Structures are given as C-alpha cells and as structure tokens.
Amino acid sequence: MEWQQIIGFYHVVKLQSFTKAAEATFRTQSALSQQIKALEKEFDCQLFERAGKRNLRLTAEGERFLSFAELVLRGSEDLKENLEAMKGNNRGRLKIAAPFTTLYHLFPEAVRQYASQFPEVELTLLDRPQQMVIELVLSGDIDFGFALEKVIPKSLSAIRWKQVETVVIAPTGHPLCALRRVSLKQLAKYPLILPPKHLQHTGRILLEKEFQKNGLDYRIIMESSNIELSSVYVELGLGVSCGSIIRNLPHLKKRKLEFLSLSHLFGPDHIALVMRRDKATAPYKQAFIRSLLGERSVESKDQTAT
Structure with missing residues (x-):
C-alpha cells in the first residue's frame, strides 16, 4: 500500500x-x-x-x-x-463553515483582523446551512463550524458563543405587534415566510409540529433560506416570518420591523462552535477561536452540546 x-x-x-x-x-x-x-x-x-x-x-x-x-x-x-508550530511558524490551512446569517453579521471584523494577523494561513469560509455544517464537521472536511446548539450531535465538541431567541418578524404596525404575547393560533392566521423544507431547519420543523399538534391550518407564502431575505419581504407586507436571531443586530434594526418573542413557546438557544473531538487544534486555529469566543474557548473545547 x-x-x-x-x-x-x-x-x-x-x-x-x-x-x-x-x-x-x-x-x-x-x-x-x-x-x-x-x-x-x-x-x-x-x-x-x-x-x-x-x-x-x-x-x-x-x-x-x-x-x-x-x-x-x-x-x-x-x-x-x-511541525510548523515547533518551528514557530503560523502556516497552514483553516476551513470554516457557517450559515449565511452568521457569516454576514458576526464574522467580518474578526476575519479581517485574523487575515491581517495571520497572512500565511490559507483561510477558507463556506456559506452552508446548519445540517450541512454538521455533516462537514463529521466528515472532517472542515476544521470547525458554527450552528445552533440544539442541532449539534453529542458526539461532537461544542462551545457556546452567542445566545439567540426565536421570534416572529413582522412589519411595523402589524396587528401581531399589538399583542402582549403571540399565540400559535394568532400566528397561523397570517401568511408565513419560512426556511425551505429540504434544509430541515429546526425552527420550521418545531413550528410546524406545534401547528399540527394544535390542529391549526397555516399557509407558507414564501420559502427563504436566510433572515435577511425574509426581512425584505416581511417589510413589503407579504407575510410574517419566524427565526432565531441575536437581538440588536445593526442590519436588522435599520428596517421597519418588529421582533416579537416566542420564548414562551420555544426556549433559548445558542450559536455554538462545533468540532470533532479527535481534531487537533493548531495554535493559529486556536487564535481564530479566541478572536471570536475569547480566552474561555480553549479551556471549553471538551464541552458537550446539551
């Protein structure tokens, strides 16, 4: 051989x-x-x-x-x-995958600083849906990925990063905005903009299960793979959307939108860094993790997703 x-x-x-x-x-x-x-x-x-x-x-x-x-x-x-690390060199490859929204809102400044600090590292970023991120981590095709903690298998190592909240995204002045708490029955009255079914997005799966469990009819007027696109059509009045967001993101605050909490129906979740347990983490890779997660990241490598 x-x-x-x-x-x-x-x-x-x-x-x-x-x-x-x-x-x-x-x-x-x-x-x-x-x-x-x-x-x-x-x-x-x-x-x-x-x-x-x-x-x-x-x-x-x-x-x-x-x-x-x-x-x-x-x-x-x-x-x-x-061997490169023993020579004091920060040279190698770093391949990361994350959903569009994470790459768009949370990565740019960290990537800019990292690329400047480690010019000899061949950095590759992949825009992939969550399930594909997990598959790429499991196959060893990427060094690490980012996904919601609830979709990460326990066989992988996960480190919490940002807390997210499940919300209804509605245009300013929408009837749902006047409610103290949005119920499933009230939500089902309006056309919905949800992630494509083939992506097996956990938020859509959970929402549809709740609708079906409560015998509620609902209509999906549009499928959209990211919150940014959904928000454009919500603002136009086509329908309302549901998604997991980080509060106070500047890009979303600029739009005429309201974010109505569904935390009474769906608990909080976290965006987490996910990697294989048997994957070695070179110093230049640890540096990227620290740039996002801080010093706690290296000590937390063996944390298991719950």
Missing part, C-alpha cells in the same frame, strides 16, 4: 468520479484506476460497487478503508501543523 494510493482512493470517494479525482491529484485516470485496482488486489476485496457509469458506491470493505484513509490523512495534516 502506497501513500498515493490512499490519496487517490480518498479523492475518488469525495468527488464521486475517477475523472475528477485524477484531475485533483494530478495524475491520469488510467494511473488512478490502476492504483485502486492495486489496493483491491493487495487486500483481496472490492472497494467500489460500480452501478452504471456515473454511480460509485463503497462496499463494506470500502467503507472500512475510507475510515482508515481519513484517519491517515488527518494524521498527516496534524503532523504538518505540529
């Missing part, structure tokens, strides 16, 4: 294509195919099931080998980072 065979196998799995994997690893498709065949011959098993020209599936043996490959490649990256 050779190093290049492991790298080639890993890229075939991730890219679901021998052609793309060959391009990504700077070798011919024929050479890559031969390396995979050599692995299968060495271990006397089939690693892939080829169901048609474009459908690659791992066999049970392939799944086991993928776990091994991920462990080896992750160990290699950790070793490189440790």
